[in-house]
Amino acid sequence: MNGKHASGPTETPWDYNHAVPRNGSPARLVVALSVAAVLAIFLLYTSIAGGGTPQLQPSQLPGHQGKVTLGGLVVGTPRGDAHAAGLRFTVRDPKGIATARVLYRGTVPDLFRAGRDVLVQGRMQNGTFVAVPGSLMTKCPSKYTPRH
Amino acid sequence: MPDLGRAALVTAFLLLVYATAVGAFAARQRRRRLAASAQNALIAALGASAVAAAVLLAALARHDFSFQYVADHTSRELPLGYTLTAFWGGQEGSLLLWLLVLCGYGAAAVLTTRRVARDLLAWTVPVLGFVGTFFAFMLVFVSSPFVTQHAPADGAGLTPSLQNPYMAIHPPMLYLGYVGLTIPFAFAMGALLSRRTDERWIVATRRWTLAAWAFLGVGQLLGAHWAYVEIGWGGYYAWDPVENAALMPWLAATAFLHSVMIQEKRGMLRVWNMVLVALAFCLSIFGTFLTRSGVIQSIHSFAKSPLGAWFLGFICVLVVGTTALILARLPLLRARTKLESLVSREATFLYNNLLLVALSLTILWGVIYPLLSDLVRGESSTVSKPYYNFFLHVFGLPLLLLMGIGPLVAWRRASLRALGRVFLWPLAAAVVAGAILLALGAGSSRIGVIAYTFSIFVLASIVLEFVRGTRARKALGTDTWAGAFSSLVARNRRRYGGYVVHAAVVFLAIGVAGSSAYQTVREQRLFPGDSMTVAGKQLAFRGFEQRRAPNHLAIRAVVDVYDKGGHHVARMYPGKNEYFAEQQVSNEVAIRHNLLDASDLFLIADQVNANGSVDLKVLQKPLVNLIWLAGLIFVGGSLIALWPDAREERRLAERYEGVLAEA
Numbered sequence: 055m056n057g058k059h060a061s062g063p064t065e066t067p068w069d070y071n072h073a074v075p076r077n078g079s080p081a082r083l084v085v086a087l088s089v090a091a092v093l094a095i096f097l098l099y100t101s102i103a104g105g106g107t108p109q110l111q112p113s114q115l116p117g118h119q120g121k122v123t124l125g126g127l128v129v130g131t132p133r134g135d136a137h138a139a140g141l142r143f144t145v146r147d148p149k150g151i152a153t154a155r156v157l158y159r160g161t162v163p164d165l166f167r168a169g170r171d172v173l174v175q176g177r178m179q180n181g182t183f184v185a186v187p188g189s190l191m192t193k194c195p196s197k198y199t200p201r202h
Numbered sequence: 203m204p205d206l207g208r209a210a211l212v213t214a215f216l217l218l219v220y221a222t223a224v225g226a227f228a229a230r231q232r233r234r235r236l237a238a239s240a241q242n243a244l245i246a247a248l249g250a251s252a253v254a255a256a257v258l259l260a261a262l263a264r265h266d267f268s269f270q271y272v273a274d275h276t277s278r279e280l281p282l283g284y285t286l287t288a289f290w291g292g293q294e295g296s297l298l299l300w301l302l303v304l305c306g307y308g309a310a311a312v313l314t315t316r317r318v319a320r321d322l323l324a325w326t327v328p329v330l331g332f333v334g335t336f337f338a339f340m341l342v343f344v345s346s347p348f349v350t351q352h353a354p355a356d357g358a359g360l361t362p363s364l365q366n367p368y369m370a371i372h373p374p375m376l377y378l379g380y381v382g383l384t385i386p387f388a389f390a391m392g393a394l395l396s397r398r399t400d401e402r403w404i405v406a407t408r409r410w411t412l413a414a415w416a417f418l419g420v421g422q423l424l425g426a427h428w429a430y431v432e433i434g435w436g437g438y439y440a441w442d443p444v445e446n447a448a449l450m451p452w453l454a455a456t457a458f459l460h461s462v463m464i465q466e467k468r469g470m471l472r473v474w475n476m477v478l479v480a481l482a483f484c485l486s487i488f489g490t491f492l493t494r495s496g497v498i499q500s501i502h503s504f505a506k507s508p509l510g511a512w513f514l515g516f517i518c519v520l521v522v523g524t525t526a527l528i529l530a531r532l533p534l535l536r537a538r539t540k541l542e543s544l545v546s547r548e549a550t551f552l553y554n555n556l557l558l559v560a561l562s563l564t565i566l567w568g569v570i571y572p573l574l575s576d577l578v579r580g581e582s583s584t585v586s587k588p589y590y591n592f593f594l595h596v597f598g599l600p601l602l603l604l605m606g607i608g609p610l611v612a613w614r615r616a617s618l619r620a621l622g623r624v625f626l627w628p629l630a631a632a633v634v635a636g637a638i639l640l641a642l643g644a645g646s647s648r649i650g651v652i653a654y655t656f657s658i659f660v661l662a663s664i665v666l667e668f669v670r671g672t673r674a675r676k677a678l679g680t681d682t683w684a685g686a687f688s689s690l691v692a693r694n695r696r697r698y699g700g701y702v703v704h705a706a707v708v709f710l711a712i713g714v715a716g717s718s719a720y721q722t723v724r725e726q727r728l729f730p731g732d733s734m735t736v737a738g739k740q741l742a743f744r745g746f747e748q749r750r751a752p753n754h755l756a757i758r759a760v761v762d763v764y765d766k767g768g769h770h771v772a773r774m775y776p777g778k779n780e781y782f783a784e785q786q787v788s789n790e791v792a793i794r795h796n797l798l799d800a801s802d803l804f805l806i807a808d809q810v811n812a813n814g815s816v817d818l819k820v821l822q823k824p825l826v827n828l829i830w831l832a833g834l835i836f837v838g839g840s841l842i843a844l845w846p847d848a849r850e851e852r853r854l855a856e857r858y859e860g861v862l863a864e865a
Contacts, residue, residue, distance in 0.1 A: 081470070081541040081552060088556045096564065099592055106571055106583035114581070123584060137727055137809050137817040161435070161808050161819070164778075164787045 113152030160188035207257035214250035215338035221331030248305035277359035294347035326392030368428035375421030382414020387483035416840035434789035447489035454482035457558035469538035606660035632659035650719035699843025709832035716825030737822035
């Protein structure tokens with residue numbers, strides 16, 4: 055069926071024009087099994103690790119027991135020492151009035167100050183949002199933001 | 203001036219519409235001259251977009267603040283270099299860069315393949331034109347860089363952290379990568395549309411794919427280095443959506459680069475290659491969408507930006523269009539051979555592909571999960587570092603291992619005895635290295651030991667490949683070992699360039715594992731005269747120094763570093779800069795490279811206190827410099843693989859003449 059590659063015992067890897075019946079190709083089996091394996095790993099991971107961490111605003115905090123990411127606007131003057139007893143500040147809904155008090159220890163980002171949007175992980179304890187040390191992030195006004 | 207820019211963009215838009223519409227008509231009706239005119243329209247669009255780019259550059263250079271874009275992204279004090287690179291600092295300019303690079307790539311691809319693949323080009327040009335039309339449309343109607351205003355006295359300036367040489371060249375590198383993936387995509391779709399589904403589209407675009415992929419890789423490493431020296435948290439990659447945006451198409455393109463070799467050699471995986479090239483291209487458009495539409499900030503800011511909806515629509519059209527086209531041409535894409543054994547070179551390529559795509563898609567899931575959960579449940583939910591690290595380990599470590607196994611396994615069918623023979627030395631090297639590492643106490647991180655053992659295995663197998671090849675060359679009659687080695691590489695540039703890139707990936711893995719699994723972090727509050735001990739080094743805080751620069755106040759903590767024997771090694775100055783105009787504070791880290799063991803001592807003045815003390819964060823990062831070394835090796839390997847090779851071209855040309863004669 056082709057003149058260039060005569061069939062014979064000296065087949066090279068380049069001799070791909072050789073027609074081979076396709077039924078029972080193990081490639082399909084491999085692909086199917088791999089996809090199944092990847093899905094299984096994925097589902098196992100997400101069911102054990104519980105998927106994502108909810109990201110909430112202060113007004114959505116009541117009722118949530120576990121670890122969450124709190125997002126909002128810093129209002130008022132932050133007080134305290136993040137490398138000693140802890141930094142205390144208040145976070146407000148970006149478009150609302152609900153607030154939450156936050157206690158934080160660890161590195162404070164350069165851009166952190168009143169008026170910034172921040173994200174911080176932690177959980178509610180006795181009316182205060184106790185943050186995971188080092189989890190404070192500012193949503194920085196970077197060059198990637200579209201102009202408003 | 204702005205009128206000239208606008209006119210140039212409209213011209214480019216019309217030319218690209220012409221290239222799309224007339225090109226498609228000509229391809230359908232087999233009108234050769236019309237098809238040539240569509241090609242010329244594509245080339246002319248390069249000229250038009252270059253004029254638009256020149257207008258914007260001139261406006262930037264002249265501080266013409268009547269251009270809203272110039273006023274928003276530069277100021278009078280900004281150095282000229284950063285003023286010009288503000289071209290891609292904002293949304294409109296970066297879209298213009300996209301268009302310019304796309305037209306450049308398109309014109310170059312048309313000019314170089316005009317003779318050898320005219321039948322393929324007939325449908326490739328309309329596809330290129332279609333992608334270009336989208337970007338030209340955005341620039342003309344949605345997001346124009348030539349919006350004018352009453353000129354303010356001064357511009358808004360550029361964020362301090364972006365005033366860094368790495369940030370000036372990192373975006374164009376990424377764009378050369380993102381946009382470059384359009385070429386293999388367009389040729390693939392051109393091959394499908396013209397029903398010429400042999401391997402020629404792959405051969406015609408091989409170097410383009412390789413170049414785009416190399417640019418994308420280098421761009422990411424530059425971005426990582428920028429984050430390391432400038433952002434100052436002690437890391438280089440944070441699984442940020444903006445970073446993932448470039449990693450996903452790079453992983454898909456890596457899979458594509460490997461699987462096309464299987465199609466070239468064995469005629470297999472033809473549907474898979476079409477899917478991969480479409481995936482890589484769609485992910486690159488998705489990456490542009492992620493970084494430019496504000497969708498990461500929140501789904502609400504995305505809704506406000508008109509750009510996002512257009513991009514999302516374009517991605518939908520691409521996904522639906524390519525899927526439909528591949529399905530319609532499925533009968534033409536039947537493989538000519540089948541996989542003969544699960545232990546063969548082809549099979550290892552297939553495993554590598556599956557792992558790369560799985561990694562890419564799990565990252566994609568992590569990126570879109572917050573958006574989906576917001577849309578579906580009304581409550582945003584994010585995945586973080588543990589999620590990505592888990593999948594990096596689960597898919598990345600087997601990938602690392604496969605890099606060592608693949609090159610040693612025979613094509614078609616490998617016998618177990620032959621495998622035992624070729625794997626003897628790499629396996630022995632890996633086992634010995636693993637034992638030594640455990641004896642040295644590297645067992646503190648199980649992942650780290652696994653990564654290192656695999657790395658040694660891969661390096662040994664790469665060395666073995668070079669040794670075997672050189673020996674074979676020598677046996678063929680080359681006089682010297684050096685001559686045998688260079689002729690080996692010169693005659694198989696792609697293969698041995700590929701091995702060099704593999705070595706780069708191994709160095710990257712060693713650097714990443716070393717600097718994350720084995721790093722030491724200490725934090726302590728120090729008053730002047732106090733000292734702390736980190737990884738055998740003693741650090742003494744001497745006090746603060748202040749210096750006033752034109753636009754900022756520099757505060758530096760003076761830290762003396764002593765080695766174990768008490769000898770003074772270095773004086774380091776971590777601190778902060780307070781920028782007056784921008785009212786921003788930026789962390790200025792101090793890094794000391796140790797070239798002997800490739801480690802870094804990384805000092806962060808985390809908090810400067812009013813009572814004269816400093817909260818010092820110290821990171822000892824072993825082997826981190828191998829990451830940057832890997833970047834250089836990566837460039838070297840890519841260049842070897844990319845280097846023009848007349849002999850190989852001739853070989854390929856002869857091969858496909860046969861295919862053509864058959865058809």
